[in-house]
Amino acid sequence: MTTQATLNIRPEPDREMQNIADYVGFYEINSDEALDTAAYSLMDAVGCALLALRFPECARMLGPCVPGMIVPNGTRIPGTSYILDPVKGALDIGAMIRWLDYNDTWLAAEWGHPSDNLGGILAVADYVSQRNLAAGKAPLSMDDVLTYMIKAHEIQGVMALENSFNRVGLDHVVLVKLATAAVATRLLGGSRDQIVNAISLVWVDGQSLRTYRHAPNTGPRKSWAAGDATSRGVQLALMAVAGEAGYPSALSAKGWGFYDVSFRGGKFSFPRNYGSYVMENVLFKVAFPAEFHAQTAVECALTLHPQVNGRLDQIDFIVISTQESAVRIISKTGPLYNSADRDHCLQYMTAIGLIFGELTADHYGDKVAGDPRIDKLREKMEVVEEPRYSRDYLNPDKRSIANAVQVFFKDGKCTERVEVEYPIGHRRRRQEALPQLVQKCRNNLATCLAADRAEAFIELCLDRPRLAATPVNEFMEMLTI
Numbered sequence: 001m002t003t004q005a006t007l008n009i010r011p012e013p014d015r016e017m018q019n020i021a022d023y024v025g026f027y028e029i030n031s032d033e034a035l036d037t038a039a040y041s042l043m044d045a046v047g048c049a050l051l052a053l054r055f056p057e058c059a060r061m062l063g064p065c066v067p068g069m070i071v072p073n074g075t076r077i078p079g080t081s082y083i084l085d086p087v088k089g090a091l092d093i094g095a096m097i098r099w100l101d102y103n104d105t106w107l108a109a110e111w112g113h114p115s116d117n118l119g120g121i122l123a124v125a126d127y128v129s130q131r132n133l134a135a136g137k138a139p140l141s142m143d144d145v146l147t148y149m150i151k152a153h154e155i156q157g158v159m160a161l162e163n164s165f166n167r168v169g170l171d172h173v174v175l176v177k178l179a180t181a182a183v184a185t186r187l188l189g190g191s192r193d194q195i196v197n198a199i200s201l202v203w204v205d206g207q208s209l210r211t212y213r214h215a216p217n218t219g220p221r222k223s224w225a226a227g228d229a230t231s232r233g234v235q236l237a238l239m240a241v242a243g244e245a246g247y248p249s250a251l252s253a254k255g256w257g258f259y260d261v262s263f264r265g266g267k268f269s270f271p272r273n274y275g276s277y278v279m280e281n282v283l284f285k286v287a288f289p290a291e292f293h294a295q296t297a298v299e300c301a302l303t304l305h306p307q308v309n310g311r312l313d314q315i316d317f318i319v320i321s322t323q324e325s326a327v328r329i330i331s332k333t334g335p336l337y338n339s340a341d342r343d344h345c346l347q348y349m350t351a352i353g354l355i356f357g358e359l360t361a362d363h364y365g366d367k368v369a370g371d372p373r374i375d376k377l378r379e380k381m382e383v384v385e386e387p388r389y390s391r392d393y394l395n396p397d398k399r400s401i402a403n404a405v406q407v408f409f410k411d412g413k414c415t416e417r418v419e420v421e422y423p424i425g426h427r428r429r430r431q432e433a434l435p436q437l438v439q440k441c442r443n444n445l446a447t448c449l450a451a452d453r454a455e456a457f458i459e460l461c462l463d464r465p466r467l468a469a470t471p472v473n474e475f476m477e478m479l480t481i
Helices: 015-026 032-053 084-098 114-134 140-161 172-187 192-204 222-243 258-262 277-281 292-308 325-328 346-356 370-377 388-395 427-445 451-462 462-469 473-478
Strands: 317-323 381-385 403-409 419-420
Touching: 015 140, 015 172, 015 192, 015 222, 032 084, 032 114, 032 140, 032 277, 032 427, 032 462, 084 114, 084 222, 114 140, 114 172, 114 222, 114 473, 140 172, 140 277, 140 451, 140 462, 140 473, 172 222, 192 222, 192 292, 222 403, 292 317, 292 325, 292 346, 292 403, 325 381, 346 370, 346 381, 370 381, 381 388, 403 462, 427 451, 451 462
Parallel strands: 317 381
Antiparallel strands: 317 403, 403 419
């Protein structure tokens, strides 16, 4: 009896991996809009990170894995005195940025938060800059940070346009790991081949399940999952630069590649080439920290607050019209067990807006959640999909995130049906949003930095030429306590 041996000839790397490596290594960013937006994204993400330090659940995750560990030329962690290796530094910065669900967002077939990659980018850039200075070389500049922010946003966002990882049970943070690994390899001085190797290591790596984002298991891991992913991307980049081999058909290998094992045999679809589209169209969370599919619902609720204030006990039912994605991922009934559960509940966030006329991070805590009016309103809510909202959500010329809310009273009367199609952080409302985004950052920085230091930081971020010329190590020193 004879069996056929497997032909052991390595193919060329999968084209999908080569395209990313070519983009990271050779594409020149020449979009002023993308560069300006990157500076705002950077400023916003740092503000979100410092605000997160107010919350003990986040603060206790920070610091060296082994107490007392000293890391020469290590990564500085904003708002703290920690100096860490770049892998743990990426985890800490990434977790801080994402903790309150308040940094920028991208919504398509897959969703996510592209500035999550800044955890890895800042950690590596600070480490490389200090290493260079110790060797008598020039540090990296913040222009490098802005450039690779744009590229990380683009990799994550273009991959998300038509490729739904959530529908195969995988969490979107796989795209954070992918984008960080690619740009971190380049920041570390890696070659094109080493970028391909790092990307291949991402695809053969284990990927996070979405278990911690959905009922009945929603929990705090969703607040540090992106930090974990950007940290793993840095680790794989360091390995690739040190000479770790890659796996050329990590995606396409029959039976053993990512497509067959984890993507139900499908292949990635790319409706556009990599450029600067994602940064130019990224969504900012300006008015309140809420999962982005609910942002416009909360805005509707704030508009309706004066009409229902003092009449909550007279409400018969409430109708929330929304997109299919919101119905699938954040519409939930029953008990809400923690802050992470609440900030991923469309009904909870809408109820807070109707009752209080505002929504802050503190509204997700146990103290506010104990208010019996919240669950009484939740029980009266009906969530329905509006097909037009679902279509416009995926329309590349619109990318709307629409919601409508209407309140019906026991006496047969009702409020107007308030509809908001584009949240204030959308590109179509960008000019309206920017002054509020700056004030949001100012408020966030004030929780950690003295007023003069906070203002100096904001002024630097708003002066892009000066920001771009600033050495990374000096930028990070501005944020060190």
